[in-house]
Amino acid sequence: MEVTLRNIGKKYEGREKFTLKGVNLKIENQDFCVILGPSGCGKTTLLRMIAGLNSITEGDLYFDEKRVNKTSPKDRDIAMVFQSYALYPHMSVYENMGFSLLMRKENKKIIHQRVMEAAKLLELTDYLYSKPSDISGGQRQRVALGRAIVRKPKVFLMDEPLSNLDAKLREHMRVELVRLHKTLGSTTVYVTHDQTEAMTMATKIVLMNDGKIQQVGKPEELYNKPANLFVAKFIGSPTMNIIDGKIKNKKFVSKDEIIKVTPSKEDEEFLKDYEGKEVCLGIRAERFESGGQLGDAFECRIDVVEMLGKEKILYARLKSGFELMISVPGHYEYEEGENHFFGYNTKALHFFDKKTGKRIN
Ligand SMILES: Nc1ncnc2c1ncn2[C@@H]1O[C@H](COP(=O)(O)OP(=O)(O)OP(=O)(O)O)[C@@H](O)[C@H]1O
Numbered sequence: 001m002e003v004t005l006r007n008i009g010k011k012y013e014g015r016e017k018f019t020l021k022g023v024n025l026k027i028e029n030q031d032f033c034v035i036l037g038p039s040g041c042g043k044t045t046l047l048r049m050i051a052g053l054n055s056i057t058e059g060d061l062y063f064d065e066k067r068v069n070k071t072s073p074k075d076r077d078i079a080m081v082f083q084s085y086a087l088y089p090h091m092s093v094y095e096n097m098g099f100s101l102l103m104r105k106e107n108k109k110i111i112h113q114r115v116m117e118a119a120k121l122l123e124l125t126d127y128l129y130s131k132p133s134d135i136s137g138g139q140r141q142r143v144a145l146g147r148a149i150v151r152k153p154k155v156f157l158m159d160e161p162l163s164n165l166d167a168k169l170r171e172h173m174r175v176e177l178v179r180l181h182k183t184l185g186s187t188t189v190y191v192t193h194d195q196t197e198a199m200t201m202a203t204k205i206v207l208m209n210d211g212k213i214q215q216v217g218k219p220e221e222l223y224n225k226p227a228n229l230f231v232a233k234f235i236g237s238p239t240m241n242i243i244d245g246k247i248k249n250k251k252f253v254s255k256d257e258i259i260k261v262t263p264s265k266e267d268e269e270f271l272k273d274y275e276g277k278e279v280c281l282g283i284r285a286e287r288f289e290s291g292g293q294l295g296d297a298f299e300c301r302i303d304v305v306e307m308l309g310k311e312k313i314l315y316a317r318l319k320s321g322f323e324l325m326i327s328v329p330g331h332y333e334y335e336e337g338e339n340h341f342f343g344y345n346t347k348a349l350h351f352f353d354k355k356t357g358k359r360i361n
Pocket residue numbers: 012013015019037038039040041042043044045046193
């Protein structure tokens with residue numbers, strides 16, 4: 001099923017400002033759409049509006065061609081998985097999974113069939129007669145998913161379903177969820193504030209801030225072509241280096257005049273109207289190149305080396321005191337206190353308008 005939001009706005013009673021404003025979005029059939037953004041930006045509000053649990057203040061919500069603004073949750077053919085997935089402690093895994101169907105007076109045979117199917121898919125067959133207290137956190141999370149799956153909804157809505165799990169289990173469940181989505185093919189809307197979850201699972205990311213959509217696209221699009229400074233800083237770890245400066249004689253020159261970059265021919269075209277104006281240069285930590293042979297290289301002092309295994313993050317200071325984060329392969333040798341030269345891959349430079357924050361190139 002396709003979910004379309006047209007100019008959706010939400011104002012809670014008693015609040016002065018709109019929590020969401022002008023949200024336009026098309027979630028395609030079979031999309032794994034991740035709503036991403038910092039705490040309080042309106043993710044849960046948006047999801048609950050799609051679910052029918054929050055009223056819609058303005059705009060239109062469509063499931064395929066049908067306008068569903070006023071349709072009650074139970075008639076929307078959706079299933080929701082929450083962060084706090086409270087299972088019924090006195091019921092077995094089997095009963096927990098079948099409960100919603102039982103409430104709907106579904107035929108016992110069909111319930112059995114659906115629960116067994118879901119249990120097989122989620123590898124819960126061995127635990128069907130255990131109580132929630134006797135299984136692990138990850139298994140409990142899968143039961144919560146199972147509860148949603150047995151209903152065979154057209155749309156899955158999930159609100160931070162993995163945030164209660166430890167890091168290892170979360171990593172595991174991420175892959176499980178992607179597999180499950182491939183098998184079931186249901187349209188999924190998944191809310192998280194964790195950019196790694198979004199990058200690894202989404203077919204489409206919707207990055208929000210302060211009640212407004214900042215960018216919609218595939219993970220690579222947000223990573224490689226962030227539409228503005230907010231997206232640039234939110235996506236990617238470590239955070240993209242952002243350097244304030246000006247365009248002088250077609251070159252980017254940083255405020256402290258230490259970093260001087262000659263943009264690529266393509267970027268030069270985009271920067272034509274910015275001669276003499278303030279811009280921000282964005283460089284991802286992994287796009288620096290070690291060595292001084294490049295014309296635009298700069299010198300810095302390594303303050304701190306963070307060893308992460310496959311990579312090292314160098315916290316490098318320019319003479320002006322400005323700090324850059326530089327990522328190098330983990331087996332490279334860098335010591336704290338050393339001075340080094342770095343250049344850049346000019347194909348990987350991001351330019352933003354200082355005033356508006358919008359991407360230039
Ligand atoms: N029932 C409510 N009444 C009034 N204001 C609300 C209500 N629910 C949420 N809000 C406000 O709306 C804004 C968005 O909240 P929402 O829960 O959608 O954020 P979120 O992006 O899901 O954040 P988090 O990542 O912390 O879960 C917040 O400022 C919040 O205080």
